[in-house]
Amino acid sequence: MSTTYELSHLRVLESESIHIIREVAAEFERPVLLFSGGKDSIVMLRLAEKAFWPARIPFPVMHIDTGHNFAEVMEFRDRRVAELGVKLVVASVQASIDAGRVVEETGPRASRNRLQTTALLDGIEEHRFDAAFGGARRDEEKARAKERVYSFRDDFGQWDPKNQRPELWSLYNGRHKPGEHIRVFPLSNWTELDIWQYIAAEDVAIPSIYYAHRREVFRRDGMLLAVTEHLTPGEGEEIVEMTVRYRTVGDATITGAVESNAATVEQVIEEVAATRLTERGATRADDRVTEAAMEDRKKEGYF
Amino acid sequence: MSELLRFATAGSVDDGKSTLIGRLLYDSKAIFEDQMEAVERSSEAMGAEYVNLALLTDGLRAEREQGITIDVAYRYFATPRRKFIIADTPGHIQYTRNMVTGASTADLALVLVDARKGLVEQSRRHAFLASLLRIPHLVLCVNKMDLVDWSEDRFEEIKSEFRAFATKLDITDLAFVPVSALHGDNVVTRSPNSPWYEGSSLLHHLEEVHIASDRNLIDARFPVQYVIRPQSNEWHDYRGYAGMVAGGVMKPGDEVMVLPSGFTSTVAAIETMDGPLDEAPTGQSVTVRLADEIDVSRGDMICRPANQPHVGQDIDAMVCWMSEVAPLSGRDKLVIKHTTRVAKALVKNVQYRLDVNTLHRDEVASSLSLNEIGRVQLRTTVPLFFDEYRRNRTTGSFILIDEASNTTVGAGMILGPSAAVGA
Numbered sequence: 001m002s003t004t005y006e007l008s009h010l011r012v013l014e015s016e017s018i019h020i021i022r023e024v025a026a027e028f029e030r031p032v033l034l035f036s037g038g039k040d041s042i043v044m045l046r047l048a049e050k051a052f053w054p055a056r057i058p059f060p061v062m063h064i065d066t067g068h069n070f071a072e073v074m075e076f077r078d079r080r081v082a083e084l085g086v087k088l089v090v091a092s093v094q095a096s097i098d099a100g101r102v103v104e105e106t107g108p109r110a111s112r113n114r115l116q117t118t119a120l121l122d123g124i125e126e127h128r129f130d131a132a133f134g135g136a137r138r139d140e141e142k143a144r145a146k147e148r149v150y151s152f153r154d155d156f157g158q159w160d161p162k163n164q165r166p167e168l169w170s171l172y173n174g175r176h177k178p179g180e181h182i183r184v185f186p187l188s189n190w191t192e193l194d195i196w197q198y199i200a201a202e203d204v205a206i207p208s209i210y211y212a213h214r215r216e217v218f219r220r221d222g223m224l225l226a227v228t229e230h231l232t233p234g235e236g237e238e239i240v241e242m243t244v245r246y247r248t249v250g251d252a253t254i255t256g257a258v259e260s261n262a263a264t265v266e267q268v269i270e271e272v273a274a275t276r277l278t279e280r281g282a283t284r285a286d287d288r289v290t291e292a293a294m295e296d297r298k299k300e301g302y303f
Numbered sequence: 304m305s306e307l308l309r310f311a312t313a314g315s316v317d318d319g320k321s322t323l324i325g326r327l328l329y330d331s332k333a334i335f336e337d338q339m340e341a342v343e344r345s346s347e348a349m350g351a352e353y354v355n356l357a358l359l360t361d362g363l364r365a366e367r368e369q370g371i372t373i374d375v376a377y378r379y380f381a382t383p384r385r386k387f388i389i390a391d392t393p394g395h396i397q398y399t400r401n402m403v404t405g406a407s408t409a410d411l412a413l414v415l416v417d418a419r420k421g422l423v424e425q426s427r428r429h430a431f432l433a434s435l436l437r438i439p440h441l442v443l444c445v446n447k448m449d450l451v452d453w454s455e456d457r458f459e460e461i462k463s464e465f466r467a468f469a470t471k472l473d474i475t476d477l478a479f480v481p482v483s484a485l486h487g488d489n490v491v492t493r494s495p496n497s498p499w500y501e502g503s504s505l506l507h508h509l510e511e512v513h514i515a516s517d518r519n520l521i522d523a524r525f526p527v528q529y530v531i532r533p534q535s536n537e538w539h540d541y542r543g544y545a546g547m548v549a550g551g552v553m554k555p556g557d558e559v560m561v562l563p564s565g566f567t568s569t570v571a572a573i574e575t576m577d578g579p580l581d582e583a584p585t586g587q588s589v590t591v592r593l594a595d596e597i598d599v600s601r602g603d604m605i606c607r608p609a610n611q612p613h614v615g616q617d618i619d620a621m622v623c624w625m626s627e628v629a630p631l632s633g634r635d636k637l638v639i640k641h642t643t644r645v646a647k648a649l650v651k652n653v654q655y656r657l658d659v660n661t662l663h664r665d666e667v668a669s670s671l672s673l674n675e676i677g678r679v680q681l682r683t684t685v686p687l688f689f690d691e692y693r694r695n696r697t698t699g700s701f702i703l704i705d706e707a708s709n710t711t712v713g714a715g716m717i718l719g720p721s722a723a724v725g726a
Contacts, residue, residue, distance in 0.1 A: 005552060005584035006515045009307035009386040015588040019547045022529045022588070026601055026643070051588070053576035054541060055533040139379045146374045164374065165711045166400055166625050168407040170547070171640050171702045175709035189388055191379045 010198055017044070017186040018051040019170060020149060024131050024184050025051070025058055027174050031131040031184075032089065032124075034303065035061040035081075037073035038249040039206050040135030042080070043195055044187055046204055048133070049084060060087035062132070064120050066112040066251040067094040068230045073249055076207040091123030111254045117302045121157040124181060131174065133184045134303050139191040143295035150174055151183040157301030159183075183303075192247075193272050200265040212245045212263045223256030247272075305383070308514060311390045311409035311438065313402045313429045318415040319446045323484035324378065324391060327506060330491040333380030375405045384510045399432065399659060399674040400625045403714055406436035407700070410514045415444045418451045418481070421461050427468060428659050434472035435621065435676070435716065437696060439517040441469075442478045442508060448497065449483040455499040471662060473693070476512070480505050518585040519695045523551030523559075524612060525605040526642035526688075526698070531590055543574060543590040544599055549642060549697040550690070551610075553583045553591060561597060562604040562614060562688050568595040585697075602644040604688035612688045612698055617721035621657075621692075622679045624671040626705065626712035631679070632670040637712070641687050641701035648703065651680040651721075680721050692716035 007015070024031050033048055035041045048057045063077060081088045093115045096102045101122065102115045124132060138145045148167045151159060165173055174182050187195070199206060217224040217240060218233040225231060227239055231253045244257035245268070262268045294302075312320055329339075378389040390405030392398075406412060412433035416426045426443075433441050443465055451457045458481045469477060480489055481497050482505060488494030491506045503511065528546035557570045571594040573580045583589045591605065599605075606612060624631045631650060639648040656668035656677040671677045692699030703713030 005518075005520060005582070006304065006306060007584065007586055008304045012307045012586060015547060015586060018588040019528070022545055023643075026529045050576040051545070052529075052531060053590075054538045055531050055535075138377045142376075145376050145378065161374070166404045166702075166714065167711070168404050168702055168714045169697065169700045170408075171700065173640065173702060173704055173709070173711045175638070175704060177709065189377070189379070191381070191386075193381065194386070 010194065010201060013190055013194060014047065014050075014198070016170070016189065017047045020172065020184065020186040021048050021051045021133070023172055024133070024174065024182075028131040028182075030127065030129050031059040031133065032127065032129040033057070033059060033061045033133040034120075034135070035063055035077065035088075036135070036249065037063070037069075037077045037207060038135065039195055039199065039210060040137065040187055040190075042076075042204060042206055043190075043198055044133060044135045045080065045084070046202065047186060057084060057086050060089050060127075062089040062091055062123055062127075062129075064116050064123065065090050065092045065094070066116060067092065068112060068228070068252045070207070070209055070226075070249065070252050072207045072209050076205075089123065089127060091119045091126075093119045095119070096122060112251055113254055114297065114300075114302075116251075117157075117297065117300055120303070121301050124157065129181060130176065131182045131184055133186060135187055136185050136303060137187050137190050137192070137195075141294045143298060147185065147188075147298070149185055149188050151185065152176065153181050153183060153301065155179045157181070159298045159301070161295065161299070193269070196265065196269045196272050200269060207249065209246045209249065211265075211268070212243050212260050214241055215244050215257065216241050217244060217257055224258065225254075225256055226252060228252050305381070305385055306514070307386050307388065308411065308509060308512070309388045309390065309409050310411040310413055310509065311392060311402070311405040311433070312413040312415070313392045313398075313405070313432075318417055319484045320391075320415050323413075323415065323444065323446065323482070323490065323505075324389060326484050326487055326490050327389075328378060328380050330487065331380045331382055331506070333378075375401050382506070382510055387509065398428075399623060399676065402429070402432050403436060403623045403625075406432055406438055407696075407714065409433075409436070409438045410517060411440040411442065411509070411512060412438040413442050413444060415446050416461060416465075418445050418447045418454075418457055418461065422464050422468065424660050426465075430465070430469065430474070431472060431659055431662060434474050437473070437693060437716075439514070440476045440478070440512050441474050442480060442505070444484075444505060445479065445481045446484050448481045448488065449486060453481070453496045455497075458500075478502065478508055478512075480508065519550045520552055520584060521550075522610050522612070522690065522695065523553055523557070523605075523607050524549040524688075524690070524695065524698050525553060525591060526644075527599055527601055527603045527605065528643045530600060541592075542596070543592050544605065545588070545590045546643065547588045548583050548585050550585055550695050551607075552585070553589070553605075554581065555579075558608060559593070559605050560608040560611065561593075561599050562606065562611070563686060564598065564603070566595075566597040567608055568593040568597055570594075602642075604642070606688075612690050613720050614686050614688055615720045616683045616686050617651075618681045618683065618687065618689065619654075619718040619721050620679055620681060620701070620715040621676060621718060622671065622703070622716075623676045623714045624673060624712065625714065626710070627673050628705075628708070628712075630670040630672045630675075631703075631713060636706070638704040638706055639681070639683055639687075639701050639715075640704065641689065642698060644685070644687055646687070647684045648681045649683075651682055654678040654680060678718070679715070681715075689717050691719050 216227045218237040245260040376391045392401040392405040414429040482489045531543040571592045574590045633652045635650040655664040655666045690698040699717045701715045
């Protein structure tokens, strides 16, 4: 019997991502990997580790810090960076506010989501990064579904969806002028379920808040928000202790938890396979603003 | 183990393509409730009488406002057997450029025809581009069968008309499925409305079509992408060549040759962070170590001494031109990216322009405008290591980049070394 040399879908996705990461390392002078401590950027970092093993990852990682973090995620970030021996750059929204670059939103629905864009673009400019890896996936959101793996950004970091470079085969065009940069999305073709299956298959460590735990939360706009030092319930919003987990990890003030008893990666996979809500729809207030909220933010330079 | 199948669809709203994709996604539970609710709300706001599933894929503001699809959209769904990636390309605006982009990575092309109208210019164009891009499998979905009373005769008529046309093309595997995307007949399950149809439902076909042997597993090709040198005490003398296998199967012990130097060595190991491999087939990203210390760098090609690609600077290719700014003409100078090599290319001449609807060759043409395809002769500044595109879609393809604007302006499929190298 002849062997067919079949590769599983996870192996194909992994190979494609590693190919993209190596291509960027070979063709760009100053790449950086955007690392939030969320599961997608954790998988991306793992793929970068694999791409260059046994050498170290040949570029730094950058965290866009809104200041509204989950403590578990920060510990995880620092531990991972130390293990890999990579340099960590922190671009802080608080610093942008303190420098008067941006003005903090006020009111009960205030968030630092939009302000991240300034911190991100400032970080890219300050360190003269010419390529920034992001963990975005095309299945997340419909504007993302149309974005290239290599997403060209002009001097202002803006994305022009109507003027994207055709992207064929596995031939990526990273040419750009000084001041311009490219966002690179090695996980473009992964789905939420693929990420979880990969985490299970590879035994990838992720912050504990992705698994079911008891937490004090309150309901707002149909989401369960955690009570933290940065966010307290308003009038009529009742605090309850529930068993929840996070499907996405972002700014703690706008990322909702979901009720869940999934305490292991296998249970999470079962839950993800059965869910009828997208992860951003279920848990991200930032995408609920308008139908084109993501597109509008991306045009301004968002992730 | 679940496999990955990439397929490309093309067509306009009228064909029911969006409805068909919406049906596949919805019935395989890849559409979520919040997405469906958003689509229902938008359809209602736009005054539509039915839920417009096209809104699921048309994600950009301009697309929703104008009711058009601007760009290739990628959609994902999975069944227990396979994971699917759909490259959904619009039928009207920038048609060829988008279809070629979506088709470049596809294992299968899905062409839709309306049972009432039969083959139209656009269906022929889809089939031709699928064949030009060498998508190994083609499925012709005859849609709206309910509107022709599930007539077997009508289905057979369209089938034989398409078969006659397909003889002019290079299509290795062709299947026909009668469907009603709106009602879901033969999409996920076989329909009682077509007892005369003995084939499988569309989804079943997508799950079962054999793709593992589509890849070239004969000609070992390894374009070196990146040289790994840890420069640490633990891995002091380590030197590994990272890349994705672009053809054949690489194995430790293989006798290999490195181009352009022509030095030979043997594969000492094929490595990954997860451990060494006994073999690495086409499509796998690995690191190759050689037994001998020879000079190898990015852009080099590792192959077998008895099975080498063409090495040359004069190349004949079919080029799809994608620039809105200026046409492609003789004497143009462009940047060419082929595997991991980047060089400059001079366009020696445009030999003919191909009419994608009639397949007629216009030999008088001397330039290619946006969305036009033609045969072109190129000369590159450095030798490329290439195969015919029909033999290898990775080592046979390239992109052309405009040096001033840095945009990708052309996609090329190599026919072979130029026969006569002249003026």
